[in-house]
Amino acid sequence: MASLQVNNVIKRFGDVEVLKGIDIDAQDGEFLVLVGPSGCGKSTLLNMIAGLDSITDGEVLIDGKVVNAVHPKDRDIAMVFQSYALYPNMTVEKNMAFGMEMRKIPKAERDKAVMSVAKLLQIEELLKRKPGQLSGGQRQRVAMGRALVRDPKIFLFDEPLSNLDAKLRVEMRTEIKKLHRRLGTTIVYVTHDQIEAMTLATRIAVMKDGILQQFATPQEIYDRPANVFVAGFMGSPPMNLIPAKIAKNGDGLSVEIATADERTLRLKLNGTGKGLSAHVGSDVLLGLRPEAITDLESSDSGGDIQEVECSVEVTEPTGPDMLAVLLLGGIEVVSRMRSSANVHMGEMTKFAVNMSKAVFFDTETEERI
Ligand SMILES: Nc1ncnc2c1ncn2[C@@H]1O[C@H](COP(=O)(O)OP(=O)(O)OP(=O)(O)O)[C@@H](O)[C@H]1O
Ligand SMILES: [Mg+2]
Incomplete structure (x- = not known):
């Protein structure tokens, strides 16, 4: 187990800067x-932590020691590559045991480790095969197995579940989470899948174009995305971003949304208005997660609930939930409700908007206000 720090790390390939000063850290066991x-x-950053790519500028520290010049094999890191990188002429068993063999671990111990990890990853039947005789998803699990038989300071996983079908992916996700709870080893995990990110992470680093957009807990990222990009990227369906204006409303403030018939829809800003008084008269984006807009029966029990009449454009039952596309003022928004919600296409219905969950973004800078 170990802590990790990435301090203002820059990576250039030729004159292209692909990482533009990344600062992240992981506590021991994170x-x-x-x-x-x-x-x-993402992969470039992981390769730099592993020592497989040189660091153009900045520092990587493991357990408080700068490792920029430390050879990959001396960093005590186990990595699962996006491209698997299995040895093609070795069996699955041998692929998994090879690292241990190099480190002169006795055969009995190797076999035990391989069997236990193979069971976890559901690849026991494949141990005698070679990588060429496996499907993509099976190869991916072998690549995972090869890392998991070790007991490194840090695990680095580069999209380890991307080639698995939906069911296996969810099962493996749970196994990885259990494994982490059991071993407590520090993990850095790359994924495209925001559900995987939300469910696994103690903290999430959201990146775009080589720049860190936000580094925070899953809940913080979900509830208070740092900017419009993070709001749209994390969450499915994404956060509704509604063009609006901040206006004075008696002693307080309200947010105004234009409607198709040139009237305005006003929502009061009670608790949420703090910090917005400087924006009176300005255009903003009002951010509301789909579940902050519901039918009246499934509205949140606490918070600042405001009723708004909306026309229901489309309903989309997903099984557990009902999604509906509504016109809130003149803007299409997605709402998420329980599946039995009494909401029908083409009707005008009252909806509950939980304004306690609203966030606001500056239209110009796209940063959260
Ligand atoms: N050896 C290299 N030489 C030049 N450019 C590179 C090299 N390796 C990666 N890049 C570029 O660096 C950028 C980041 O690549 P990287 O593989 O880290 O992305 P990623 O976030 O892992 O993407 P993906 O989700 O598709 O795996 C890309 O624009 C890529 O083309
Ligand atoms: Mg990658």
Whole structure:
């Protein structure tokens, strides 16, 4: 187990800067998840932590010691590569045991470790096969197995579940979480999947174009995204971002949303108005998660609930929930309710908006206000 610090790390390939000063850290035993769109620099950052790519500028520290110049094999890190990188001419068993063999661990101990990890990853039947005889998802689990038989200071996982079908992916996610709870080893985990990020992470680093957008707990990222990008990237369906204006309303403030017939829909800003008085008269984006807009029966019991009549454009039952596309003022928004909600396409219905959950973004800078 170990702590990790990444201090103002920059990576250039030729004159292209792909990491533009990344600052993240993981406490001993933390489960850190890196998310962001393809090409934002996640694998590059992981390779630099592993020592497989040189660091152009900045520092990586493991357990408080700068490791910039430490050879990968001396960093005591186990990595699962996005591309698997299995030895093609070795069996699954051998692929998994090879690292231990190199470190002269006795055969009995190796076999025990391989069997226990193979069971966890549901690949016991595949141990005698070679990588060429496996499906993509099976290869991916073998790659995972090869890391898990070790007891390193830090695990680095680069999209380890991306090739598994939905069911296996959820099962493996749970297994990884159990494993982390049992071993307590520090993990840095890359994924595209924001549900995986939310469910696994102690903290999430959201990246875009080589720049860290937000580094916080899953709940903080979900409730208070740092900017419009994070609001749209984390959460499915994404947060509704509603063009609006802040206005004075007696002693307090309200947020005004334009409607199709040139009237305005006003929502009062009770507790949430703090910090917005400087924005009176300005355009903002009002951010509301789908579940902050519900039918009246399933509205939150606490918080600042305001009733708004909306036309229901489309209903989309998902099984556990009902999603509905509504017109809030003149703007299409997505609402999420219990599946039995009495909401029908083409009707005008009263909805409950939980304004305690509202967040606001500056239209110009796209930062949260
Ligand atoms: N060896 C290299 N030489 C030049 N550019 C590179 C090299 N490796 C990566 N890049 C570029 O650096 C950027 C970041 O790549 P990286 O593989 O880290 O992205 P990623 O976030 O892991 O993406 P994905 O989700 O698709 O795996 C990309 O624009 C990529 O083209
Ligand atoms: Mg990658």
